[in-house]
Amino acid sequence: MSFNKILIRWYSNNKRHLPWRETTDPYKIWLSEIILQQTQVKQGLPYYEAFIKSFPSVFDLAKADENTVLKLWQGLGYYSRARNLHSAAKYVVNELNGVFPSNYKDLLKLKGVGDYTASAIASICFNENTAVVDGNVYRVLSRYFGISTPINTTKGVKEFKTLAQRVMDTRQPADYNQAIMEFGAIQCTPKNPDCSVCPFNNSCVALQKNVINELPVKLKAAKPKKKYFNFLVFISEDGKILLEKRVGKGIWQNLYQFPLIETPKKITLKRFESLVKEHPKLKNQSFELRLYNEEPIIHKLSHQHLHTTFYIVSVETLDNGIPKEKINAYPVPILIGNFIETFNFN
Template sequence: MNFSNALIVWYLQNKRDLPWRNTLNPYLIWLSEIILQQTRVAQGLPYFLCFAERFPTVFDLANADEEEVLKLWQGLGYYSRARNLHKTAKIIVFDLNGKFPKNYNELLKLKGVGEYTAAAIASFAYNENVPVVDGNVFRVLARYFDIETDIASSNAKKEFRALASKLLPNGKANQFNQAIMEFGALQCVPKNPNCEICVLNNSCLALKNKKVTQLPVKLKKTKIQKRVFNYLIFRDEDKNTLLQKRTQKGIWHNLYEFPLIETFEDINDFETLELIQNQSFIVNEIQNIRLINPVKITHKLSHQHLSVSFWEVSVAGKIKDGIDCDSVLKFPFPIVIYNFISKIWE
């Protein structure tokens, strides 16, 4: 049995029962693929079910408010996916009359849809004979064929895509693409794969050459930026507070947060008070300031590690345009803020 057929047989026997596999609806398949970018299935599944229930059609999603979309996305990370999802839904509804493009090349024209996502939708929904190449596919192919190409290099995707294309059985794109990704997710896992029970162990070159732990090769390392965030939770006499929207480019675009002072290192209450007085957040007199979390919260993003402090700042009188307690948690926040304040909010 050759590589492709062996994978498909394995898949039919071992595949997980996932809702987006029980449909040919390109909208639901697209929705699942956007949610699962940079996200494990176990984490993404509840979000898919939530979105599919709230927005059962692309028309429902297109007509939604962006803040509602971001709120439902809260905690999933990489929020540009949610914004692009919403924008693309509008394009499909208002520019394409609600009809999804029906082939790979047309799907590529959609915002937020790259080569992998276009290939996934085209093959899963329309069985178009195009290969998918994601991290799982890189790993399976690199190990099975003992390929030492650095998967972070500029030509790697082209090389692996060409190989996957040759392996793709004509007319079985849906099954093969699902199979190779599922095999990488469940069997040919990044660390400590159980090669003894692998259906491909008799012909896997990495296993034969004792290189399973060395493949795939990835030489480029992500440079991590460290940042210190000091969030100011203002409280007036009515316990109202202030929020601001992150409109600048970068992380958490269009999400809400408390007024923020970013510093190069951790600061004490005296330094915080001095910095607040140099800002234009409020004009009320500051009565008291205290650090709510003495142990800083470390929040890790793909390229950034954040050290987060929350300061409660009590002020005299009433804050202009203050937001009451009941309304605060209805806003879409970065998950590090939401998790913290949902525990301490009164």
């Protein structure tokens, strides 16, 4: 039996029952694919359910505030996905009368939809013969065919896309694409796959050459840079606090945080206190500064390690402060969210 037939048979016997597999509604498939970018099914599933509940259609999503969308996305990371999701929803509603693009080429025009996602939606919803290439596909193809071209190079990307398209089943694109991804997630796992029960254990090149754990080949990423974040948690006597929106480039765009002072390295409380005295909010009133966490919290991102210290700043009054009861309405990075959960604002 052929490679793709075996995959599709394996899929019909082993697939998980997931909510987005009960539909071919392009809105729901699109939403699921955006959520699942660089995200495991287990982590993304509750977010998918919450989004469908809050925004049953693309019209509901399009008319929401960005803050509401980001709040629902809070904790999932890669927040540009949420901003682009919202932007694309407005585009579909306002420019396309709410009708989703129905082919690969037009799907690519949606913000946040790249080669993978356009291929996934086109095949699953519209039966278009476009092969997906995600992390699972790289792993399955590199092992089965014994290909050691690094997957995170231009050459590798082109080579695997071409191969994926060539071996794809031409009559069942929806099932085939989902089959090879599911196979990578369940059977052909990154570490220690159980090849003894694999339907390809008599034809897999990597298994025959005993190089399963060497494939796929991936060039190493640079080491993350250290940054030093000092958050000022202002609290006024009448129970108001201060949040600011992150604008411009960098992480957490359009999310909220406490006023931040970034320093080149770890700073002592004494030096920080003299620095804080110059803060605009503190020019005209006395304040009390209290160190919240003695040991910095190290929040690890893909390319940065954030050495984080929170300072409680008690003041008399706060212009533009928000009532502390309303703090949970704002989308915040999980680093801030964890602090809010732990800290007692009474």
